[in-house]
Amino acid sequence: MENVMKNDIRIVEEPRKPLAMHPKKFAMWLFLASVLMLFAAFTSAYIVRQAEGDWVIFDLPDMFTFTTVAILASSIPVQWAYFAARKNQQNLVVALLGIGTVLGILFLAGQWQGWGQLVDNHIHLVGNPSGSFFYLITGLHGLHIISAVIYLIITLVRAHRGIIHSGNLAPLEMCVTYWHFLGGLWLYLFVFLLLNR
Amino acid sequence: MATIDIDIKSAQQHDSHEHDSHEHEHHEGNFWTNYIFSQDHKVIAKQFLITGMFWALIGGVLSVIFRLQLGFPEANLEWLRPVLGGWITPEGKIDAEFYLALVTMHGTIMVFFVLTAGLSGTFSNFLIPLQIGARDMASGFMNMLSYWFFFLSSVVMLSSLFLSTGPAGGGWTVYPPLSALPQAIQGSGLGMTLWLVSMALFIVSTLLGGINYITTIINMRTQGMSFTKMPLTVWAFFFTAIIGLLSFPVLFGAALLLIFDRSFGTSFFLSDIYIGGEALPNVGGSPILFQHLFWFLGHPEVYIVLLPALGITSEIIATNSRKPIFGYKAMVGSMLFIAILSFVVWAHHMFVTGMNPFLGSIFTLLTLIIAVPSAVKIFNYVTTLWRGNIKFTAAMLFSIGLVSFFLTGGITGIFLGNSAVDIQLHDTYFVVAHFHLVMGSASFFGMMAGVYHWFPKMFGRMMDERLGTIHFWLTFVGVYLVFFPMHYIGIAGFPRRYYSWTSFETFSGFADLNMLVSVAAILTLSAQFLFLFNFIYSIFRGRLAPANPWNSNTLEWTTPRLPQHGNWPGAIPTVYRWPYDYSKPGAKEDFIPQHIPYSETPESNLPHENEQIKLEGVVVKPSSGHH
Numbered sequence: 001m002e003n004v005m006k007n008d009i010r011i012v013e014e015p016r017k018p019l020a021m022h023p024k025k026f027a028m029w030l031f032l033a034s035v036l037m038l039f040a041a042f043t044s045a046y047i048v049r050q051a052e053g054d055w056v057i058f059d060l061p062d063m064f065t066f067t068t069v070a071i072l073a074s075s076i077p078v079q080w081a082y083f084a085a086r087k088n089q090q091n092l093v094v095a096l097l098g099i100g101t102v103l104g105i106l107f108l109a110g111q112w113q114g115w116g117q118l119v120d121n122h123i124h125l126v127g128n129p130s131g132s133f134f135y136l137i138t139g140l141h142g143l144h145i146i147s148a149v150i151y152l153i154i155t156l157v158r159a160h161r162g163i164i165h166s167g168n169l170a171p172l173e174m175c176v177t178y179w180h181f182l183g184g185l186w187l188y189l190f191v192f193l194l195l196n197r
Numbered sequence: 198m199a200t201i202d203i204d205i206k207s208a209q210q211h212d213s214h215e216h217d218s219h220e221h222e223h224h225e226g227n228f229w230t231n232y233i234f235s236q237d238h239k240v241i242a243k244q245f246l247i248t249g250m251f252w253a254l255i256g257g258v259l260s261v262i263f264r265l266q267l268g269f270p271e272a273n274l275e276w277l278r279p280v281l282g283g284w285i286t287p288e289g290k291i292d293a294e295f296y297l298a299l300v301t302m303h304g305t306i307m308v309f310f311v312l313t314a315g316l317s318g319t320f321s322n323f324l325i326p327l328q329i330g331a332r333d334m335a336s337g338f339m340n341m342l343s344y345w346f347f348f349l350s351s352v353v354m355l356s357s358l359f360l361s362t363g364p365a366g367g368g369w370t371v372y373p374p375l376s377a378l379p380q381a382i383q384g385s386g387l388g389m390t391l392w393l394v395s396m397a398l399f400i401v402s403t404l405l406g407g408i409n410y411i412t413t414i415i416n417m418r419t420q421g422m423s424f425t426k427m428p429l430t431v432w433a434f435f436f437t438a439i440i441g442l443l444s445f446p447v448l449f450g451a452a453l454l455l456i457f458d459r460s461f462g463t464s465f466f467l468s469d470i471y472i473g474g475e476a477l478p479n480v481g482g483s484p485i486l487f488q489h490l491f492w493f494l495g496h497p498e499v500y501i502v503l504l505p506a507l508g509i510t511s512e513i514i515a516t517n518s519r520k521p522i523f524g525y526k527a528m529v530g531s532m533l534f535i536a537i538l539s540f541v542v543w544a545h546h547m548f549v550t551g552m553n554p555f556l557g558s559i560f561t562l563l564t565l566i567i568a569v570p571s572a573v574k575i576f577n578y579v580t581t582l583w584r585g586n587i588k589f590t591a592a593m594l595f596s597i598g599l600v601s602f603f604l605t606g607g608i609t610g611i612f613l614g615n616s617a618v619d620i621q622l623h624d625t626y627f628v629v630a631h632f633h634l635v636m637g638s639a640s641f642f643g644m645m646a647g648v649y650h651w652f653p654k655m656f657g658r659m660m661d662e663r664l665g666t667i668h669f670w671l672t673f674v675g676v677y678l679v680f681f682p683m684h685y686i687g688i689a690g691f692p693r694r695y696y697s698w699t700s701f702e703t704f705s706g707f708a709d710l711n712m713l714v715s716v717a718a719i720l721t722l723s724a725q726f727l728f729l730f731n732f733i734y735s736i737f738r739g740r741l742a743p744a745n746p747w748n749s750n751t752l753e754w755t756t757p758r759l760p761q762h763g764n765w766p767g768a769i770p771t772v773y774r775w776p777y778d779y780s781k782p783g784a785k786e787d788f789i790p791q792h793i794p795y796s797e798t799p800e801s802n803l804p805h806e807n808e809q810i811k812l813e814g815v816v817v818k819p820s821s822g823h824h
Contacts, residue, residue, distance in 0.1 A: 020416045023335035030408040034446045041450035041493070045486055049465075054481050125463060129481050132463040136454070 056128035061117035067110035074103035097156040236337030242323035249315020256306035268715025297366040304369030327753035330419025335412040346402035357391035365392035373466035410438035421772035433508020444497035451490035492543035506643020510596035517593035518585030521777035531570035557616035564614035591665025592650035599642040606635025627687025658739030675721030
């Protein structure tokens, strides 16, 4: 420990410390980059395939408008939870993360309903690739949302136990980043699917 | 921002001290945590290396089996029956479908399991923390997971070799519809399913590893280790990890679509197919779409394989030429340029798919531009060697061998990158010769060079240099004997992946050349057993290695002979200079390691380096860290 203290109170100029961020937060961003590439691959494949013709056009389920609102709205309590954690308002953090989780589950339920509407409209996974792509892209996004909901619940429990506070924000920050990212990703996918039919 | 930095820094140091005291308490730890589920980057690197070597042996043996068929089509292979069983036909020949499985598995194993996991996994893991001055990877746990996902993927792929229907047989590129329809060939049945499962696990492993490599390089460098002072090895691993992070998810996407087509009845890649006069229900799919997705990974994959090898050889060539690397910034820049270009040339694998000729011209142009950074690298290797005080260690020989293959294989790339010439050469043995030299052999030589060079740091003992030299010459000559004749065979029009040509009168004139290739392949594989013996023998009986056997500058050589968990027993050394101060005029010795401050070398400092002394602040020497 002596060594640590000596290092910290050096007064003489020394070699500059290299640029550094929180390693785990940084790793989270890299993970998001690879998720983004996965969906970029699917949407590019969608465009390439669509350009070849023989493409069945169908309306997006109405439900998706509501789910889009739900997922975008859910970012507000989740971000608010982060601000509350900075002020050590533990109960508020738990409550806000709870709201975020509920909205996330609502989103998933809505997506499921939306799939039901599509099936009623005779668009199935097996059939023209336009439908297959639709189910695959929304389904894969849904899987990510499921993982994020689980992540939110874990973070909620940790906040409840008092592990997350103004001195230890990184676990919450990473969760918040993931949630915002998936919300933004959905907005991109929704607009993409809306415009490229 | 500043406060956060200090928090992390002290937290890390605290952490490492805990580790240290932990080590002091019980020296051994238990077998499972030390060697099996270890989170130490050095142990994980060795796990990757050993697994990679195991796969390389299997991949090599598979290639010799199909070379037997190609070189000696009339031979009776009855003696292989104890090993291959039913895959030997009653006439004593290799089963034709099994032949396809052999080439498929050879490609898959070599590209992914040996040259991606075995090369990147080994050396990124081993060298990144040691060369940037970190105690371990950013996340030891993720690193451990990365290996075990690779191991699981290996188990799945290996088990597919023992299926009664054989492993995947649609080529390592697994193009649909062949790979999508179990009715097509036996290999597209369960073997293909296992291939896809295995690759999905493999991609997870690569992403876990890649995220860790990038995070570690950016965030965990020791004091003074600025980007411009990083060894070229670390730069190469950095670019490799970024390319992997961006391209492997795309392969995952392609594999997922293929899985849906195979198992859930979708038609992403299938359309208008008749089997036995019966139309399949699939309509509206596009097999070309798969090629786009596959090669968007596939081409960057070439550089995922090659860049680590180029980084390793940059380091070894500078060290053993006893000269600074020529054009450090040009080396970094050309790797960056190659990494960027690797994402915009994928369609040169698809010139004959009926793509728009105008698009073909664009991809030709982009492809040929890669020759520029590649040439920069070759010139820089040669100018580093030029008038150097060259030490021909085994590692150095393999590095020079890499430069040779990179050149001969690269030149044929200029032919193949041309969309007009490619019409003649596409899918012939010319392509096989090209990528085996420029990607396969070059990367393999980089890997060998790395093993010979860093073996002392890995196992604390030296490998036998004389055996290493013999291994080099046999392999070097062997590789050229195998792949050079293939250029002629390819120009003559031999298509790759064909089981037999004996029914074509045109091709009978090349039977002797094919025989030569096969004999050379067998000899080259045999030579690898020299290495294997040397490797295993040296682990236990090799000469004890000094701490810095090659008089090298990088930080890993400042660790003890066998670095323990945490790498440095005391404080992590601080870095003051770039890693290539070899034969500096005026210096006492012909190398000045990175952790030596300029204030200690007044005799060799350049004027601007004397300026640096002010900034060094070496009042507190890191010696206080020993306890």
